[in-house]
Amino acid sequence: MSIYREIEQTDKVFGRVRKVSSGLFSTGFECIDFYIDNSEVSSNISGWVESTPDESTENSYVIPEFDDFGNVTNYNEDTIIFEGESTGTLGANKKKWNDVSFGDYYVNVYNEPTYVDGVPNDNSTSQFSISYGNKHGYGSLNSDLSTSVTKAVYNQYKNILLGPGDSSWTFALDSNTNSFKDRDSIYVINFSSSQLKEKFDPGNLEFRLTITHGDITVTETFRDDSRFTTNSVRNPSTGKVYQIVTGSIVDEMTNDKRYASGSGDGSGEGFGFAYPDLGILVLNPFALSCHFGSKIEEELISRGDSEQASEKNNKGRQLSWYGKSDPTVINTSEELGSSDLQYGTERNHQNFMKLFNAIKLGGSFKARSTEFVPSKHYFIRVKNTDFNYSNNPSFVYGGKEATQLHEEGSGPNRDYWIGRLRHEDFIDDPKSYITTVGLYNENNELVAVAKCSVPILKSFDTETLIKVKLDF
Numbered sequence: 134m135s136i137y138r139e140i141e142q143t144d145k146v147f148g149r150v151r152k153v154s155s156g157l158f159s160t161g162f163e164c165i166d167f168y169i170d171n172s173e174v175s176s177n178i179s180g181w182v183e184s185t186p187d188e189s190t191e192n193s194y195v196i197p198e199f200d201d202f203g204n205v206t207n208y209n210e211d212t213i214i215f216e217g218e219s220t221g222t223l224g225a226n227k228k229k230w231n232d233v234s235f236g237d238y239y240v241n242v243y244n245e246p247t248y249v250d251g252v253p254n255d256n257s258t259s260q261f262s263i264s265y266g267n268k269h270g271y272g273s274l275n276s277d278l279s280t281s282v283t284k285a286v287y288n289q290y291k292n293i294l295l296g297p298g299d300s301s302w303t304f305a306l307d308s309n310t311n312s313f314k315d316r317d318s319i320y321v322i323n324f325s326s327s328q329l330k331e332k333f334d335p336g337n338l339e340f341r342l343t344i345t346h347g348d349i350t351v352t353e354t355f356r357d358d359s360r361f362t363t364n365s366v367r368n369p370s371t372g373k374v375y376q377i378v379t380g381s382i383v384d385e386m387t388n389d390k391r392y393a394s395g396s397g398d399g400s401g402e403g404f405g406f407a408y409p410d411l412g413i414l415v416l417n418p419f420a421l422s423c424h425f426g427s428k429i430e431e432e433l434i435s436r437g438d439s440e441q442a443s444e445k446n447n448k449g450r451q452l453s454w455y456g457k458s459d460p461t462v463i464n465t466s467e468e469l470g471s472s473d474l475q476y477g478t479e480r481n482h483q484n485f486m487k488l489f490n491a492i493k494l495g496g497s498f499k500a501r502s503t504e505f506v507p508s509k510h511y512f513i514r515v516k517n518t519d520f521n522y523s524n525n526p527s528f529v530y531g532g533k534e535a536t537q538l539h540e541e542g543s544g545p546n547r548d549y550w551i552g553r554l555r556h557e558d559f560i561d562d563p564k565s566y567i568t569t570v571g572l573y574n575e576n577n578e579l580v581a582v583a584k585c586s587v588p589i590l591k592s593f594d595t596e597t598l599i600k601v602k603l604d605f
Contacts, residue, residue: 137573138519144512150505151604154337157328157500159244159258162337167493168257170247174236178274178282179481183212237273237282239264239323240485242492261324263492265418265484266290268301268317271455271476272484282481283455290321290415294371294408304417305376307392307401314402316417318453320488324412324500332409334501335359335375339382341495342488344425346448351428352495354381357407361386372410376403382499393420395427397445399453409503416488418453425449452491456482506604513570515597523565529554564592570599 156162183193198207245257265272266287273283291300301315324333336359343352357375360382368374379390392401399419406415426449433442441447456477492498522528530538535550554560566588572581583601591597 137577138515140511140513144514146510146512149508149510151508153504153506153604154334154501155504157324157333157502158260158498159256159328162499162501164244164260164498165496166244167260167489167498168243168246169240169489170243173234174240174483174486176234176237176481176483178233178237178280179483183209233280233282237280237481237483238286239321240483240489242489258327259325260328260498261322263485263489264321264323265488266319266321267455269476271318271478273478273481275478283484286321287317287319290319290413293411294368294406294413294415296368302406302415302417304403304405304420305391306403307389316402316419318418318455320405320416320418320421320485322414322416322488324502326412328502329412330502330504332372332503333412334503335373335407335409337382337499337501338407339497339499340492341497342421342425342491343494343496344429344449344452344491345494346429349429349432351425351432351449353379353424355379355404356382356384357409358386358391359407359409371408375407375409377405377407377414377416379404393417393424395423395430397423397427397450399423400427422450422453425452452487455484456480509603511572511601511603513599513601515567515591515599517593517596520567520591521563521565521593522559527555528559528565562593564590567591567597567599570601572601 158164160166183195195207239262241259241262243257244260245254247254247257264286265283266285266289267273267283268287270281270284273281275281275284291302295302301317302319303313303315306312306314335357339354339356341352341354343350345351355377356379358378359373359375362375376391378386380386384390392403393399399417399421400423402417402420402423404420404424405417408414426445426447429447429449430442430445433439433447454477456479530550530553532551535547535553538547538550554563568585568588570583570585571579572583574580581601581603583599585599589597589599
């Protein structure tokens with residue numbers, strides 16, 4: 134009897150696809166620790182040239198230092214030299230601005246520090262990236278010596294996610310007139326492809342943003358609205374598109390959760406969109422800044438500080454600012470040397486750091502990834518006459534045991550025992566246990582092994598059907 138059995142063609146089922154979901158992050162469903170590699174965001178075009186009091190000393194090129202919110206702390210408006218000025222050795226320093234790296238466009242977010250005690254951390258893995266885009270290049274240095282990085286980011290995602298002829302992101306307004314608002318600024322969260330697999334799971338996305346202003350802390354949780362909508366937009370190139378709304382994944386849905394609350398620019402606008410098939414989130418900076426800024430101002434008013442609240446320049450409001458200065462204030466004087474400061478075009482401000490720090494302070498990002506795995510099914514039919522005997526050495530007597538039995542006077546000779554069944558009952562009524570199924574190719578080469586969850590008893594009185602599934 135052969136120990137192999139050929140699988141019949143009708144017992145092979147191909148073309149099945151199985152949906153497999155798992156935690157999107159290296160830590161599973163939720164990521165609570167967020168780190169960046171400071172060397173990646175050490176940007177030349179985020180810096181600036183400052184003049185020195187001593188004209189004989191070469192002007193210095195300054196690399197920015199950031200606080201926890203992404204604001205620059207070492208920016209000196211009194212000594213900065215703007216483009217177009219020809220003081221000292223500016224030309225020699227300007228050439229640094231065309232040294233562009235990916236850290237000017239986006240920041241990678243890791244689950245662990247990239248270095249520990251100066252040694253690279255092999256467990257540190259990029260989970261997602263954050264970038265900021267502006268249609269006009271605001272928030273980055275715009276000159277013939279540099280690339281307008283925010284404009285490049287905006288155009289990149291516009292070409293990927295928007296339809297032909299659509300030049301701006303359009304966010305819904307909280308009204309009964311189906312009104313919309315075009316916005317020229319966006320934040321983008323792009324999940325790492327190694328973590329994402331094929332797509333993230335709609336309905337299982339939740340992230341928390343926290344903004345601090347002095348001793349005031351405002352926290353809001355966001356999710357996608359896939360569980361509460363039946364008319365999601367579907368784009369042939371991007372797949373289904375869902376809105377970003379407030380609330381956790383277990384909360385019920387109300388219409389007010391879809392739009393930013395508060396007053397000022399961004400009030401009543403949608404928070405953004407989720408593209409599960411591409412693993413991308415696009416957020417509306419103006420909706421976020423209005424939502425968080427208004428809550429901070431409400432707290433200031435409750436404390437009796439209505440004057441500070443009326444200035445509308447808190448950390449929440451700064452989420453929609455292009456650069457260092459308030460974009461609502463037009464600089465008519467030349468005291469700062471450039472009328473473009475309102476747009477932050479004198480250098481790259483790396484606005485994506487604002488969103489990173491809001492995520493880091495929020496301390497929770499939940500998501501699941503989905504992968505559609507093609508499967509092949511093989512039905513292994515073990516008939517009553519098949520595989521009742523075993524090749525396992527424990528099933529028969531071996532040479533050492535045969536010698537021992539012969540020396541003890543059992544049997545006519547040693548060869549009588551070699552290969553003989555240990556139990557006489559197994560001659561007519563053998564029993565074996567199936568624990569493993571091996572799949573072989575046409576050359577009898579083992580290509581796959583399947584383990585049974587429990588040993589399966591096999592005899593002449595029983596038949597067995599085993600289904601083997603291969604995912605690849």
